[in-house]
Amino acid sequence: MLEKLKQALQKRYSTKIFKAGQDVDQEKLNLLLETLRLAPTSINSQAWHLYLISSQSEKARLAETTWESNQAKYKDSSYLLVFCAKTAFAREDLLEIEELTASTRHVEVNEGRLAMLDNYVGSMSERDKQEWLKRQVYLVFGQFLTTCALLDLDSCPIEGFDPQEMDKLLGLKEKGLTSVVSAVIGSRDINDFNTLDKAQKVRFPKDKMITEIK
Numbered sequence: 180m181l182e183k184l185k186q187a188l189q190k191r192y193s194t195k196i197f198k199a200g201q202d203v204d205q206e207k208l209n210l211l212l213e214t215l216r217l218a219p220t221s222i223n224s225q226a227w228h229l230y231l232i233s234s235q236s237e238k239a240r241l242a243e244t245t246w247e248s249n250q251a252k253y254k255d256s257s258y259l260l261v262f263c264a265k266t267a268f269a270r271e272d273l274l275e276i277e278e279l280t281a282s283t284r285h286v287e288v289n290e291g292r293l294a295m296l297d298n299y300v301g302s303m304s305e306r307d308k309q310e311w312l313k314r315q316v317y318l319v320f321g322q323f324l325t326t327c328a329l330l331d332l333d334s335c336p337i338e339g340f341d342p343q344e345m346d347k348l349l350g351l352k353e354k355g356l357t358s359v360v361s362a363v364i365g366s367r368d369i370n371d372f373n374t375l376d377k378a379q380k381v382r383f384p385k386d387k388m389i390t391e392i393k
Contacts, residue, residue: 184329187328187329187331188325188328190328190375191324191327191334192374192375192380193334193335193336193373194333194334194365194367194371194373195252195335195371195372196251196252196255196368196371196373197251197252197255197256197257197333197363197365197366197367197368198255198365198366198368198369201257201365201366202257203258203332203364203365207330207332208258210326210330211323211326211330211332212229212231214323215229215319215322215323215326218318218319218322218323219318219322220315220319221311221315222273222276222296222300223276224268224272224276224312225276225315226264226265226268226272226312226315227262227265227315227316228265228354229260229261229262229263230259230260230263230349231258231260232258232259232261233257233258233259235254237259238253238256238259239253239254241253241259241261241345241348241349242254243344243348244340244344244345245337245339245340245341245361246340248339249337249339249340252335252337252363253337253361253363255365255368256335256363256364256365257363257365257366258363258364258365259361259362259363260323260362260363260364261345261349261358262316262319262320262323262358262361263316263356263358263359264309264312264313264316264356264357264359265355265356266309266355266356266357268300268308268312269300270297270300270301273296273297273300274288274293277289277292277293277296316359316360317359317360320336320360320362323362324336327364332364333364333365333366334362334363334364335362335363336360337361337363338361340358342357342358342359345358345361346358
C-alpha cells in the first residue's frame with residue numbers, strides 16, 4: 180500500500196490536453212466523490228459544495244470565465260469540477276453539524292461544544308472568516324488530487340478563472356456560495372505535452388522543504 184501510494188504520486192501530473200469525448204469509469208467517479216464527502220475540514224465544518232459538470236454546453240459556457248490557455252481543458256475534459264465555499268457560516272450551521280453528530284452517535288447535542296465552536300467562529304472578523312471558509316475547500320481539494328492519482332484518473336487543477344464571473348454564471352451568490360478553485364478530469368490526449376516522458380517532474384529535495392525538530 181505504501182509503495183502504491185508513492186508510485187501513484189510519482190506518476191501523477193497535471194494533464195494539459197484532454198481527449199474530447201472520453202468517459203470516466205463510473206465506479207471510479209463514484210469512489211472519487213465519496214472520498215470528497217469523507218474529506219476532513221476544520222471543526223468538521225463541511226462548509227463546501229461541489230459542482231460536477233458533464234454537459235458539453237455548460238462546460239463551454241463556463242470556459243468563458245477562464246484564461247484562454249485553460250478553455251480547451253474545460254471543454255474537452257469528461258468532467259469540470261467547481262469547488263465552492265459557503266459565504267456565511269454562523270450558529271445555525273454549527274447547530275446543524277452538532278445535531279447530525281448527535282443523531283449519528285445516538286447521543287444528546289453537546290451544548291458545551293456548540294458554545295465553544297460558536298465562540299470560535301464568532302471571534303473571527305468577516306474577512307478572516309471568508310479566508311477560513313476558503314481554506315476548508317483546499318483541504319478537500321488536496322484529497323481530490325491525491326484520490327485522482329490513486330484511481331489513475333487524469334486531472335488538472337485550474338485556479339486561472341474569474342471567480343466573480345463563475346459565481347454569476349452558476350448563480351452562486353443566491354445560493355450562499357462562491358467559487359474557489361476548479362479542476363477537470365478525463366483522459367489525456369496523445370499530444371499532451373506535459374506527460375512525464377516529455378516533462379520530467381520537478382520537486383525540491385526534502386531537506387529544503389521539510390524541517391524536522393526532534
